[in-house]
Amino acid sequence: MQIVQVDLGDRSYPIYIGSGLLSESNLFLPHIKSDQVCIVTNQTVGPLYENVLQSSLTGKRVALVELPDGEAHKNFSTLNLVFDGLLQARHNRNTTLIALGGGVVGDMCGFAAASYQRGVNFIQVPTTLLSQVDSSVGGKTGINHPLGKNMIGAFYQPQAVIIDIDLLATLPAREISAGLAEIIKYGLLGDGEFLLWLEQNIERLVALESDALIYAIQRSCENKARIVAADERESGVRALLNLGHTFGHAIETQLGYGNWLHGEAVGAGMMLAAELSEKLGWLATEDVARVRNLLARAVLPIAAPKSMTVDQFLTHMSVDKKVMDGRLRFVLLKALGEAVVVSDVGLADVEQVLQASINSGLADIR
Amino acid sequence: MQIVQVDLGDRSYPIYIGSGLLSESNLFLPHIKSDQVCIVTNQTVGPLYENVLQSSLTGKRVALVELPDGEAHKNFSTLNLVFDGLLQARHNRNTTLIALGGGVVGDMCGFAAASYQRGVNFIQVPTTLLSQVDSSVGGKTGINHPLGKNMIGAFYQPQAVIIDIDLLATLPAREISAGLAEIIKYGLLGDGEFLLWLEQNIERLVALESDALIYAIQRSCENKARIVAADERESGVRALLNLGHTFGHAIETQLGYGNWLHGEAVGAGMMLAAELSEKLGWLATEDVARVRNLLARAVLPIAAPKSMTVDQFLTHMSVDKKVMDGRLRFVLLKALGEAVVVSDVGLADVEQVLQASINSGLADIR
Known part of the structure; x- marks a missing residue:
């Protein structure tokens, strides 16, 4: 496993890169601050990996939100599914969101984390090669507007990024x-x-x-x-x-x-x-x-x-x-x-x- | 005129408090960094004061977005009217938003500023006594969700707050x-x-x-x-x-x-x-x-x-x-x-x- 440290003062965080990391409970738990966790994924990636991820979240109460897959759904009504899920499960501002998916899931989950109760923690588990090398670093989150891509969003840093290259095996x-x-x-x-x-x-x-x-x-x-x-x-x-x-x-x-x-x-x-x-x-x-x-x-x-x-x-x-x-x-x-x-x-x-x-x-x- | 300095490091800003400030061009202009300005107001306050404010924005290209009035409209579809207005007028990330209204307008305009292209400048002109003493300080912005008030938002500081007590004359x-x-x-x-x-x-x-x-x-x-x-x-x-x-x-x-x-x-x-x-x-x-x-x-x-x-x-x-x-x-x-x-x-x-x-x-x- 390699670790890249992103150095942003009090918003610094590590990126873990390796094989089999999704089942490494000890990588996740230190970055979660209460017993509330919400996995945000999509309908393609979720069924493949959400069970493995849930098993790594020992002792946590885990909510799950599956978004429709694809850039066409990177809009407010999809984002709102995350807020609905968090509020229905009564998650408070100590909750931690985990983005399990590619760039669209990461951008939306990150913006949900930036905006839910004006900011909660989140962890990125990027599942595409592009999101592993792009949205893992930089804190760009957001959604599209009919008049422009990524026009609504926030700069918001995760607590950690966990890159498991084994997840690429199912990628087209x-x-x-x-x-x-x-x-x-x-x-x-x-x-x-x-x-x-x-x-x-x-x-x-x-x-x-x-x-x-x-x-x-x-x-x-x-x-x-x-x-x-x-x-x-x-x-x-x-x-x-x-x-x-x-x-x-x-x-x-x-x-x-x-x-x-x-x-x-x-x-x-x-x-x-x-x-x-x-x-x-x-x-x-x-x-x-x-x-x-x-x-x-x-x-x-x-x-x-x-x-x-x-x-x-x-x-x-x-x-x-x-x-x-x-x-x-x-x-x-x-x-x-x-x-x-x-x-x-x-x-x-x-x-x-x-x-x-x-x-x-x-x-x-x- | 009194000035209260809100001390938040590189997010510090002044609050100007006095009579007749809405027409003081020299209070506004130093806090606007390009020629793009967008006034965000509502259908009650706008007709009363937007002309005076526009006259103070000498030399600027001013867009205007009037939101429906009231807490019932503090939701994403109303917020999106601001994004629509900004994108239709092709405002870039150097634009400055001016919130002309009470707490609802301030919270929504502030969240729009926090989120438009991941963050642009904004100035608050609170027109109610409550917003003058409450949302002027603290950077809380956001919208409501059917399951809770202010559940979606950001901590985001304005460039300046301009409090003109004359505006209270029309307040119920x-x-x-x-x-x-x-x-x-x-x-x-x-x-x-x-x-x-x-x-x-x-x-x-x-x-x-x-x-x-x-x-x-x-x-x-x-x-x-x-x-x-x-x-x-x-x-x-x-x-x-x-x-x-x-x-x-x-x-x-x-x-x-x-x-x-x-x-x-x-x-x-x-x-x-x-x-x-x-x-x-x-x-x-x-x-x-x-x-x-x-x-x-x-x-x-x-x-x-x-x-x-x-x-x-x-x-x-x-x-x-x-x-x-x-x-x-x-x-x-x-x-x-x-x-x-x-x-x-x-x-x-x-x-x-x-x-x-x-x-x-x-x-x-x-």
Whole structure:
């Protein structure tokens, strides 16, 4: 087992990464402060793992809330199922919520924890590769609004994150690839050494080899933890974590949540960011080819969906949270392993890169 | 103008208290960080004051969201009107929300600010006496759930609070009394000197005399600010602020939001707390008479509603946030001006005090 400590003052917490951790009672109990616990999961993951988790919660009175599965349900009425469950079971402000699921469950359970009685404790048990390397670190919680993704939420830190890589065995291959997109992101944005390791080991990750997975998850969490610790509320360097996300959110919004997976949209978004960086003269053609090759080996989209238009991209990007006072901001690559935030990119360059990517016809909607 | 500084580290903020402040542009502008501002008000207060406020926001692009008035609308669908308004006007995370209204508007606007894009700035302009002395300090924001009041929310501090006592001129007399309940609370729970001042000046407050109002608001905010600064997230001494609230919330829940005003329920709740304190041998009969007399002069209820039953009280109090691990906790008075939190009160004593108060027939539903 590896432990990554996320250093945020009195909101610091550990991430445990290993095999078989779901049944390690002694990992959970020190982070639970009363006898009330509420497991929040979904209808897909719950039936697979909630019994194992319940057995680890020795001596606790455990409530269980199963949410409908999928990004389409990441809204207030689903969130309210958690509040209903907590209030019906008369949970007080000393309760502990446990998120057992992927990013959607983690974001909603985290926001429920942030909001229930103005804040209770929670533990994350991320069950997808993407949530293990992304939402494990950073405290971003929230729900969607019809006019934008993650528009309602809170920055709220868990007491602990418990990552059991055995849970990945039941995950569809597409979800593994989606997680690899975020892992590749950490290499591209600030860890060239890790990028080289990924270029040597990407097939081992696709094949779910334990030691490779534990290393990649640990290194990803360390990368993210370092950045988040420097900028908890996303006013500066943390914006680098949005590499691929400005384009990616536009794809998700246009296609409707749940068509492309978040990680797939981020994969295509990173490709577009690399191509825009080449357009600005920062990346060489060979660099862009390395990015394209790595994404393709991770079985990820390497272009914008051919059904989308440039105008659709621009419309969705202008309500993106990364927009400051009306200016489009991008995270681009000065070099492989070195991302920067740029707000003075010419609109024509953006349009040309988008149009070329769409015209390539390399990516379809699913 | 008086200024009370609420001292919460990097979340500190000033409260300005005076006459005519709504049109003082120079009070607002330093607390607004971009050109985006959204006024959140209700359909009663908005038409009276939103134009004056808009004139003070020189050079800003101002969006306006008018919510339906009343505690019955303090729910997610009303809250969502704020998110709709912000997203339709494409407000980004540098926007500033201004709450123009009473406690309901303040709580919802504050929670909207806490949650919109995971947190944006907000300024409070409380327009009721109760919100001026209560929600101005402490950062409690939130909405109700059918199973409990304020069950969903956040601790979130404003950039500034601007209290213009001129706005009280349009407030119904019942709302003034409700505000006086909270003002009296500060005297009872920890400021015996202020309690004496109130016993000498309560009629001047009922009559809205400016200098008396400014002094009482300032002293109330100072009392609350001192307590909140010592315990921002309500894990200790802040519980004293709930004097009268355990009983009061039960009354509000049973009668339905909007029958008794919050301050009226707190008034009756403080009376019950005083009577329970007498039952435990802490207050003398004369002390209880002083409380009853002061509340009556402030035109507040001095008993539990005669239509309620003891069982209804007990049911509602057991889901109250002040319940720790199933034990009923009360804020009671060791002496006038000295409140304590007690969790070992005998149930029989509580029942007898409630029954006697109900039987007195002194308070009806409105």
